[in-house]
Amino acid sequence: MASIPFSSPPWMLGLPSPYHTDSHRAWQKACRAFMQKHLHAHALDWENEGDLPAHVYKTFSDHNMLLPALPPPLPLGMLKELGVHDFLGVVKVEDFDYIHFSIYISELRACGVPGVSSALISDMAYAVPPLIKYGSAELQKRVLGRFVKGEIRGCIGITEPGAGSDVANIAASAVKTPDGRHYVVNGEKKWITNGIWADYCTMAVRTGGPGATGLSILLVPLKGHPGVSIRRLKTSGGTTGGTAYIELDDVKVPVENLVGEEGQGMKMIMRNFNHERLLITIGVTTSARVALSSAFEYVMKREAFNKPLMDQPVVRNRLAKCGAELESLSAWVEQLVFQMANLEKSVSDAELGGLTALAKARAGIVFDKCVRCAVLLFGGNGFTRTGQGELVEKLYREVPGARIPGGSEDVLLDLAVRQLVKNYRAKVRALESAKL
CATH class of the missing domain: 1.10.540.10 (Acyl-CoA dehydrogenase/oxidase, N-terminal domain)
Incomplete structure (x- = not known):
């Protein structure tokens, strides 16, 4: 076939x-x-x-x-x-x-x-x-x-109205009761995927002072729990993702629901980010394929000026430029995935953390180019929510969801280079120490 x-x-x-x-x-x-x-x-x-x-x-x-x-x-x-x-x-x-x-x-x-x-x-x-x-x-x-077993569902609760990519500024607080048996959680979580269906939220909260060292992770019950209010947020894309705004007003959570140790939340969050960003990168690369191949198929059959659109050099030029970027990205993602499959987790986190952030940012950029190309080649159909261009029109509205969640694009580009510099300097210091 x-x-x-x-x-x-x-x-x-x-x-x-x-x-x-x-x-x-x-x-x-x-x-x-x-x-x-x-x-x-x-x-x-x-x-x-x-x-x-x-x-x-x-x-x-x-x-x-x-x-x-x-x-x-x-x-x-x-x-x-x-x-x-x-x-x-x-x-x-x-x-x-x-x-x-x-x-x-x-x-x-x-x-x-x-x-x-x-x-x-x-x-x-x-x-x-x-x-x-x-x-x-x-x-x-x-x-x-x-x-x-699928008996309960969950979500991750990191982002807040005032803290997105700047995780260290999370404000939602968790204070122990005098008897030490519960945390009392107050605050807000925003743009929480799957939040409207979740029974529990693996939530970043502040149990200590300011900055990263004051963060912890708490498994917070949601559905029907006293003090929890959840409402759906309408987003430009990902409608079925159940994005939610969660408000917590004196929510009592058993101390047994602490994940790991107090003050170790930032470390846990950052380690989980590598998996999240790789997942997003893979998914966004696939979305770029869907968009560009849909456009390719369309221009093969759509006629204008008495010939298929594919016979227009400008159309082929658009497809070629986006296709080159897509295949380059795809090959890089395959390489990253292979490396993750063959490295110890601690080595992978150190060596690939920055590159994974860079790949996630790059995937969003390439997806944007591919879906814009698709919409333009579909013409009026690409601007219509039904009919032949329905899918690419929907994908066009997914671009912000590719370039913002999991760490916004500009933050990840900067993080990637800082991580590469950090690794390089550490290796230089190790070589210098070995010579002594």
Whole structure:
């Protein structure tokens, strides 16, 4: 079967790849079949309606297809204790690596509607990992199994009206009661993906003084909990993502819900960011493919001035420039994913943290170019919310969601260079010390 140019990375077209094994290829086919059956066929309709039906989340959960959003290596002991041994009968949990993860995210996003994937995996991708890595045995026993079984849902609560990329300025406070049994939480969280459905929020709060050292992570109950108020925020894109504004007024949370230790919140947040940013990068790259390949397909059949648009040199020029940037980005992402799959987590965080931030920023820029190209080539259809250009019009409204969340673009560009400088200077000092 012929594939529309730019619709898939080369390895999925049967071309050689140094990264992808037979296991990865089998997983991609299984993922594609599952997603097309249970998600892609109705994704546009659900986005238009503004909600992802509850049965979709249940279907994914029943098939253990929310769990691949977790960062590899997976928590094997917990999963096997809960009876999870493989995904779709194709990949054993012990074999699941970051390349499998990348394929999973790409297949989720191949429908071209990012909101539905956010509604499905935000808890596993962002809210649950800190609980797995840093939660006490008691906290894990109490909630992790329920998350894995899909009995409860979660969200990550970092951003506030006055603190976005500037995480160290988080103001939401958590103060212990005199008897030491509870924290009392006050504050606001804004732009919280999945917030309207979440039972719990893995929340950054201030338990100490100003700055990064005063931050902690607390698992805060939401639904029906006294003092919690949640309202939906309307965003330009990602309608089905359930973005919420959460207000906390004297919310009592058991001290047992502290994740890790007090004052260690910044470290946990930053380590979780690498996974979040890689996920966003993969998803945004896929969205760019959907946009550009849709335009390519359209101009092959659309006629103007008595010939297909593809016969116009200016059209080919636009496609070529965006296609070159897209394929370059895609190759870089594959390289990053391979490196993450083959490095220890501590080494990966140190060596790839800055580059992952840079890739996330670059992905947003390339996506912007590709979807603008698509809208222009669709002409009036690209400016219309229904009809032939419906998908690219929707994707055009997703650009801010690609360039802002997970660390806004300018912040990440600066962070990337600062991290590279830091690593370079550290290695120079190590070499100088070795000579002494």
